Amino acid sequence: xxxxxxxxxxxxxxxxxxxxxxxxxxxxxxxxPSSGLTFERTSYxxxxxxxxxxGETLPDAVLDELRQQEVILLGAVGDPTxxxxxxxxxxxxxxxxxxxxxxxxxxxxxxxxxxxxLAGVTTDDxxxxxxxxxxxxxxTGVGGVVRKGTQHEVATQESVNTAxxxxxxxxxxxxxxxxxxxxxxxxxxxxxxxxxxxxxxxxTLKQVGEEYPQVTTAxxxxxxxxxxxxxxxxxxxxxxxxxxxxxxxxxxxxxVAGGIGLAASGNVNPDRTAPSMFEPxxxxxxxxAGQGKADPTATxxxxxxxxxxxxxxxxxxxxxxxxxxxxxxxxxxxxRSTTQIGDAIAKRVxx
Amino acid sequence: xxxxxxxxxxxxxxxxxxxxxxxxxxxxxxxxPSSGLTFERTSYxxxxxxxxxxGETLPDAVLDELRQQEVILLGAVGDPTxxxxxxxxxxxxxxxxxxxxxxxxxxxxxxxxxxxxLAGVTTDDxxxxxxxxxxxxxxTGVGGVVRKGTQHEVATQESVNTAxxxxxxxxxxxxxxxxxxxxxxxxxxxxxxxxxxxxxxxxTLKQVGEEYPQVTTAxxxxxxxxxxxxxxxxxxxxxxxxxxxxxxxxxxxxxVAGGIGLAASGNVNPDRTAPSMFEPxxxxxxxxAGQGKADPTATxxxxxxxxxxxxxxxxxxxxxxxxxxxxxxxxxxxxRSTTQIGDAIAKRVxx
Ligand SMILES: CC(C)[C@H](C(=O)O)[C@@H](O)C(=O)O
Ligand SMILES: CC(C)[C@H](C(=O)O)[C@@H](O)C(=O)O
Numbered sequence: 001x002x003x004x005x006x007x008x009x010x011x012x013x014x015x016x017x018x019x020x021x022x023x024x025x026x027x028x029x030x031x032x033p034s035s036g037l038t039f040e041r042t043s044y045x046x047x048x049x050x051x052x053x054x055g056e057t058l059p060d061a062v063l064d065e066l067r068q069q070e071v072i073l074l075g076a077v078g079d080p081t082x083x084x085x086x087x088x089x090x091x092x093x094x095x096x097x098x099x100x101x102x103x104x105x106x107x108x109x110x111x112x113x114x115x116x117x118l119a120g121v122t123t124d125d126x127x128x129x130x131x132x133x134x135x136x137x138x139x140t141g142v143g144g145v146v147r148k149g150t151q152h153e154v155a156t157q158e159s160v161n162t163a164x165x166x167x168x169x170x171x172x173x174x175x176x177x178x179x180x181x182x183x184x185x186x187x188x189x190x191x192x193x194x195x196x197x198x199x200x201x202x203x204t205l206k207q208v209g210e211e212y213p214q215v216t217t218a219x220x221x222x223x224x225x226x227x228x229x230x231x232x233x234x235x236x237x238x239x240x241x242x243x244x245x246x247x248x249x250x251x252x253x254x255x256v257a258g259g260i261g262l263a264a265s266g267n268v269n270p271d272r273t274a275p276s277m278f279e280p281x282x283x284x285x286x287x288x289a290g291q292g293k294a295d296p297t298a299t300x301x302x303x304x305x306x307x308x309x310x311x312x313x314x315x316x317x318x319x320x321x322x323x324x325x326x327x328x329x330x331x332x333x334x335x336r337s338t339t340q341i342g343d344a345i346a347k348r349v350x351x
Numbered sequence: 352x353x354x355x356x357x358x359x360x361x362x363x364x365x366x367x368x369x370x371x372x373x374x375x376x377x378x379x380x381x382x383x384p385s386s387g388l389t390f391e392r393t394s395y396x397x398x399x400x401x402x403x404x405x406g407e408t409l410p411d412a413v414l415d416e417l418r419q420q421e422v423i424l425l426g427a428v429g430d431p432t433x434x435x436x437x438x439x440x441x442x443x444x445x446x447x448x449x450x451x452x453x454x455x456x457x458x459x460x461x462x463x464x465x466x467x468x469l470a471g472v473t474t475d476d477x478x479x480x481x482x483x484x485x486x487x488x489x490x491t492g493v494g495g496v497v498r499k500g501t502q503h504e505v506a507t508q509e510s511v512n513t514a515x516x517x518x519x520x521x522x523x524x525x526x527x528x529x530x531x532x533x534x535x536x537x538x539x540x541x542x543x544x545x546x547x548x549x550x551x552x553x554x555t556l557k558q559v560g561e562e563y564p565q566v567t568t569a570x571x572x573x574x575x576x577x578x579x580x581x582x583x584x585x586x587x588x589x590x591x592x593x594x595x596x597x598x599x600x601x602x603x604x605x606x607v608a609g610g611i612g613l614a615a616s617g618n619v620n621p622d623r624t625a626p627s628m629f630e631p632x633x634x635x636x637x638x639x640a641g642q643g644k645a646d647p648t649a650t651x652x653x654x655x656x657x658x659x660x661x662x663x664x665x666x667x668x669x670x671x672x673x674x675x676x677x678x679x680x681x682x683x684x685x686x687r688s689t690t691q692i693g694d695a696i697a698k699r700v701x702x
Contacts, residue, residue, distance in 0.1 A: 078543075085543035093544070117581045119470040138489075138510070138545060145547045149554070153514035155547040159489070163504035190595070192429075192436035193444070194489060196496045196506040203500070223602035230468045230581060230606045244541070248599060251574035255581045 003036040006310055009069040009275065014047040014087070015284025016294035016338075017075025023296030023342025024073060024303045027319060030346035031307070035315040042069065046091055048079035057090025063098055071306050072277035075299065076284035089141065096134050099274035101267035102165065103172050104132035104246060105305065106281065108236075108253035108263070111324050113331035116258055118230060126257050128236040129180070131173040132246025134267055136165045137197070139243040161197040161242070166204045172270055173240035174212040184237035185209075186218045188225045188245055197242065205240075225249055229256055254281050261295030262327075264302040266309065276309050278302040292337040297323060300345055315349075322348035354387040357661055360420040360626065365398040365438070366635025367645035367689075368426025374647030374693025375424060375654045378670060381697035382658070386666040393420065397442055399430035408441025414449055422657050423628035426650065427635035440492065447485050450625035452618035453516065454523050455483035455597060456656065457632065459587075459604035459614070462675050464682035467609055469581060477608050479587040480531070482524040483597025485618055487516045488548075490594040512548040512593070517555045523621055524591035525563040535588035536560075537569045539576045539596055548593065556591075576600055580607055605632050612646030613678075615653040617660065627660050629653040643688040648674060651696055666700075673699035 010025065012018035025041075032038060044066070050056055066072060072095070077087040095101070110116055110126035136159075143157040170187075177185040187205050191198025202219065209217050220228065220235075222245045228235050229252050241249065254263035263281035280298030288294055301323055307316035322345045329344075330336065336344070361376065363369035376392075383389060395417070401407055417423060423446070428438040446452070461467055461477035493509040521538075528536040538556050542549025553570065560568050571579065571586075573596045579586050580603050592600065605614035614632035631649030639645055652674055658667035673696045680695075681687065687695070 085546050085549075088543040089546070117470060118468050138508075141546075143510075143545075143547045145551070147514075151514050151518070153551060155512045155551040157489075157510040157512075157545045157548050159494075159508040159510075161506045161508075163498075163502050167502070190598075192439040193595075193598075194494075194508045195436050195440070195492075196494045197508050198436075200496070200504060200506040223598050226577060226599055226603035227606040227611065230603070231610070244544075247541075247544075247574050248577055252577035252581070252603070255578040259582070260578065 003038065005038045005040055007068070007070045008039040008041050009066055009072040010041055010043045011046050011072060011074040012043065013075040013077040013284060014079045015076055015286040015289040017047070017077065017284055019289070019292070019294050019338050020280060020296040020299040021073060021075040023338060024299035026342045026346045027300050027322075027349060028303050030350035031315045031319055034350075035312050037312055037315065047077050047087060048082050051082055051087060057087055058094045063095075066095070066099070067274055069275045071310060072275050073299075073303065073306060074277055074279040076280065076282060078284045080286055093139060095277055096267050099267075099277065100269045100271070101134045101277060102169055103266075103268040103270055104134040104243075105266040105268050106130040106132060106246070106250040106253070106263065108250065108257050110257045111262070111327045113328035114258035114262065115331070116256055118233070118256055121233065125234040128233070128239060128253070129176055130239045130241065130246060130250050130253060131169060131176060132241055132250060133165065133169045133243045135243075136160050136162060137243035159194070159197055159242075159244070161200055163200065163204070166200055167208065170201070170204050170208050170240055173238060174208055174215055177215045177238035178212055180237060182237040183215045184218070185215050186220050186236055186239050188220050188222050188239050188241040188249060190222050190245070191219070192221065201242070222249065226252055229253060250281060260298070262297050262301065264298050264305055266302065266305040268309065278306040278309070292339060294338050296338050296342050297327070300342070318349050319345070354389065356389045356391055358419070358421045359390040359392050360417050360423040361392055361394045362397050362423060362425040363394065364426040364428040364635060365400075365430045366427055366637040366640040368398070368428065368635055370640070370643070370645050370689050371631060371647040371650040372424060372426040374689060375650035377693045377697045378651050378673075378700060379654050381701035382666045382670055385701075386663050388663055388666065398428050398438060399433050402433055402438060408438055409445045414446075417446070417450070418625055420626045422661060423626050424654065424657060425628055425630040427631065427633060429635045431637055444490060446628055447618050450618075450628065451620045451622070452485045452628060453520055454617075454619040454621055455485040455594075456617040456619050457481040457483060457597070457601040457604070457614065459601065459608050461608045462613070462678045464679035465609035465613065466682070467607055469584070469607055472584065476585040479584070479590060479604070480527055481590045481592065481597060481601050481604060482520060482527060483592055483601060484516065484520045484594045486594075487511050487513060488594035510545070510548055510593075510595070512551050514551065514555070517551055518559065521552070521555050521559050521591055524589060525559055525566055528566045528589035529563055531588060533588040534566045535569070536566050537571050537587055537590050539571050539573050539590050539592040539600060541573050541596070542570070543572065552593070573600065577603055580604060601632060611649070613648050613652065615649050615656055617653065617656040619660065629657040629660070643690060645689050647689050647693050648678070651693070669700050670696070
């Protein structure tokens with residue numbers, strides 16, 4: 001076993017962020033020794049408190065430091081005392097854009113023992129990976145407002161999509177699909193209405209698909225996709241979609257796969273020109289912060305994705321298996337606190 | 352009882368459109384006499400066949416004729432032999448925009464006896480009305496493409512939102528909310544990312560809300576809304592949202608309320624400067640066309656909405672009750688064909 005040191009940035013953030021991150025790090029610490037990994041950790045004080053203190057969300061100097069890291073673990077940002085969007089855009093989206101996280105990787109998987117709001121579905125029915133584009137679409141912030149506050153106000157938002165951006169995320173999706181047993185890739189879009197962007201996605205799917213004859217492809221409108229997520233989730237294996245549609249369907253995916261407390265994600269820069277960032281899909285949930293009620297599982301599964309990203313696949317599988325076993329056990333023994341869940345999973349992986 | 356004649360345009364469309372429209376008209380014919388209504392019907396041959404024959408989707412001359420009608424009943428348009436979007440935009444969206452259907456009214460209601468994919472929810476849990484903006488947002492068609500087909504292609508889509516457009520749909524939503532027992536209105540948007548449009552919606556909600564102190568309001572991000580649709584649908588009573596978000600959440604709403612075969616909608620021009628258009632939410636479903644498998648219930652419920660729009664509330668309630676009774680009966684006797692369902696409901700309302 002070769003030993004290796006990894007520079008890890010930690011952004012606990014707001015609300016339940018610090019609590020769930022603590023458990024994620026606990027599991028990382030537990031799994032690391034036997035994998036020959038050590039982490040050189042730097043914690044970054046970013047989020048609501050800093051904004052209140054200094055007005056900063058993600059200062060350039062901090063961003064420059066983050067670029068020197070190998071990976072980032074983020075808890076959650078956002079707080080009712082900060083105007084909606086300030087931290088989300090100033091910190092989270094800024095990091096995704098500046099660090100070129102063009103793949104937003106979001107598995108949607110029902111683990112054994114987890115209860116889903118859907119009647120009669122089994123773990124075989126819900127097992128997909130959503131590849132959400134992360135650096136363009138309606139998330140660019142392009143747009144504006146004229147005559148604000150008057151009855152003649154016009155507010156626009158622009159979705160910007162480029163061949164460069166669409167091609168690279170679709171190629172990544174084909175790679176993921178090719179590595180999965182079903183080898184099936186569905187493009188989710190709304191090409192009958194968003195014709196320019198939809199057409200670019202469709203043409204690119206076709207072109208890149210020629211290089212992956214082993215992968216079957218399908219297309220599904222986003223509205224129909226939400227319907228199939230609840231009525232026939234087994235339709236989907238790998239999904240590629242734009243930034244906004246991906247945001248929407250992965251929250252829905254989290255809900256059908258047992259809740260937002262379990263949904264992990266990676267903001268991935270596959271070219272490794274900057275660090276990738278792993279985070280639970282859930283938000284900062286200020287209403288339950290500090291009460292030990294937050295489920296750290298999504299963060300722990302994000303740690304597993306982080307491990308995969310740095311090439312520690314064995315450790316990643318161990319964390320996933322530990323989570324899976326813990327979830328099955330939880331179904332039997334009932335609810336536990338944030339720390340108890342972290343402890344239990346850490347114990348399993350350190351064995 | 353005053354007798355009244357109503358000019359009704361019928362656009363059967365493609366796929367299962369003509370089949371479900373036939374049943375809708377059957378029910379309309381059955382309920383009309385005892386309500387003192389007669390319909391002066393004109394059928395319009397629009398859809399895939401006409402496009403193949405003439406290249407036309409909704410010619411100006413036909414649009415002018417439609418403007419002279421009082422209401423429109425539409426089945427479904429779209430066909431795999433026609434490029435995606437051609438009929439949807441050229442016919443359906445063109446009608447919505449030209450006839451100023453700024454309210455797209457979509458009830459999401461679980462009827463007794465109908466099975467939902469959600470475990471453990473009752474008819475009390477799913478009973479909402481979604482008011483989707485119908486004439487702006489990302490549906491304007493604004494946008495374009497440069498360097499098409501090259502690796503430098505850029506494709507844009509613009510969401511256009513105006514104070515004029517947002518105010519009128521939000522005002523309508525408050526009116527609907529005020530008339531419902533719970534009097535609760537939720538704005539669904541994504542204001543932390545689509546800041547210009549989201550801010551316009553938020554400010555308008557607040558302003559117009561001052562005139563409706565009896566209505567409580569809430570805000571929910573669209574991604575979270577999809578989650579709540581499956582995990583806590585009882586959160587919602589009346590929803591107001593933009594054109595694209597409304598498209599997405601009402602398909603999901605249809606799925607949780609028992610399927611797309613039951614979801615009705617109205618494209619409403621509340622100012623009555625042009626005819627409103629009623630249609631099932633579902634598409635043309637070419638795969639099951641002509642087999643008597645299509646469920647005409649969504650069209651029949653759209654006919655009930657049409658009756659409400661023309662002021663025939665009693666007739667509307669009778670159709671709704673008949674549908675509700677029929678659905679409860681269907682749960683007992685099992686599946687029936689398109690015609691059988693239409694016959695059964697027609698029989699109930701003609702009594
Ligand atoms: C917080 C918000 C900006 C973010 C997004 O919209 O991407 C979140 O919903 C997510 O999915 O990670
Ligand atoms: C057919 C399509 C253009 C349409 C829409 O997106 O509005 C449909 O999905 C609907 O919801 O009525």
